[in-house]
């Protein structure tokens with residue numbers, strides 16, 4: 130289609146405006162960051178040669194993006210769907226944990242002084258013992274089972290000395306019975322074996338004859354099948370008051386706020402929430418990001434013919450968006466031309482509940498790849514103006530990636546314009562897209578990391594430079610291969626070093642690159 134006159138005029142104006150320093154741009158801007166070579170010294174016109182008019186400093190651009198959107202309205206999701214979201218409300222303990230005083234070890238709950246007469250068995254899955262433990266008695270108990278009232282400690286099997294078992298048996302003779310060798314753990318000795326029961330039993334499967342708490346009104350449970358003469362004592366020093374009893378609410382009292390709103394829902398958080406009684410979590414939805422890849426020369430599959438280029442931006446965005454807390458739609462390709470771009474951007478906005486229309490991009494954020502510069506096929510600014518968009522960021526003083534932009538459509542959707550050069554697009558995505566997605570997802574700003582930067586790094590005199598680096602013992606080291614058109618360096622790197630204009634060797638911020646999970 131015909132290029133709008135205003136766009137052409139603008140492009141021509143910019144071309145003239147830029148022409149004077151185009152040679153410098155080529156020498157400085159297109160060179161890889163590790164290349165030796167002198168940066169033209171700052172002098173008259175230096176700032177003009179750096180940031181474009183209206184371009185924001187890199188740090189300011191990132192801040193604008195982070196505050197361009199608030200979190201999406203919350204949704205309630207079952208635990209198995211909540212992973213990777215952000216909590217929209219504080220997480221409370223709906224129950225105390227543990228819910229009762231419970232044994233922390235398999236062994237004997239004991240009361241009073243040894244030796245103790247064994248009067249029953251309590252398993253974790255069963256009801257509480259029901260009767261108070263009288264001094265001089267014990268119950269065999271499983272880890273997690275509620276300790277009977279009156280129990281003063283739990284004696285682990287390894288530290289117990291079990292004796293007797295014969296009918297009519299009495300307390301063990303002093304020094305008699307089977308005992309654990311001093312200073313060593315002994316295996317369980319003479320586990321309680323009710324008539325018809327299975328020695329040891331299996332956790333959660335009450336053994337026949339095991340004592341059970343009675344229902345209200347019933348007789349206090351008697352340890353049925355209690356073998357007369359089962360006694361237990363302890364190796365010296367094994368019993369201290371309260372030992373191996375986890376008290377009710379000791380890990381987490383009822384009502385405690387264990388996590389604040391905005392926390393990431395990790396696997397551990399899901400397990401914690403379940404343990405505290407939650408089936409559903411109130412979370413922020415994942416913001417949906419639509420991706421429009423523009424350019425007649427761009428092909429989306431196969432070997433690119435001469436004069437064609439494979440889309441390298443669409444494939445990297447889903448992982449990056451997911452890393453930032455969002456979800457990317459499959460990229461759509463658009464031909465050069467304002468009409469297709471305008472139609473795509475004018476589509477009906479999505480709602481958190483689902484798409485409003487089957488065809489157009491549905492995201493709360495729309496990413497436009499390419500068309501961000503000032504060339505005759507770069508319609509993004511003109512289209513946004515025609516749609517009445519508010520421009521939030523128009524160019525960033527960063528190398529590569531300066532033609533990036535961020536805008537808000539009248540319907541509230543954000544538009545992130547990424548440069549066509551793939552490494553420049555990655556820089557722009559980390560500068561504008563990721564912070565905006567994080568904000569929509571309810572996440573806090575990404576934590577900052579600072580590091581020494583070693584190796585040969587040539588700062589730009591006016592713009593921030595983003596250098597692909599790996600960490601080593603001495604700090605961050607450039608990996609090279611980070612020309613604007615190449616993702617090779619970024620693929621080798623762990624992070625991008627943020628090298629401020631005129632940098633003189635001080636520590637720099639590292640922006641982590643979305644990493645593999647495997």
Ligand SMILES: Nc1nc2c(c(=O)[nH]1)N[C@H]1C(S)=C(S)[C@@H](COP(=O)(O)OP(=O)(O)OC[C@H]3O[C@@H](n4cnc5c(N)ncnc54)[C@H](O)[C@@H]3O)O[C@H]1N2
Pocket residue numbers: 143144147422423424426427438439440441442443498499500501502503504507529530531532547548549550551553613
């Ligand atoms: N007169 C000016 N020209 C340019 C400027 C400028 O300030 N004034 N900035 C340069 C910089 S820096 C960049 S970056 C590019 C940005 O251009 P666009 O965003 O408009 O992108 P295109 O012109 O369409 O493409 C640039 C380059 O990238 C290739 N490309 C495009 N899309 C993709 C894709 N999805 N995957 C891989 N490669 C892609 C395209 O073929 C071009 O080679 O503008 C400079 N010019």
Ligand code: MOO
Pocket residue numbers: 527528529530531532548550553554613614
């Ligand atoms: O370097 Mo451009 O800034 O190739 O994005």
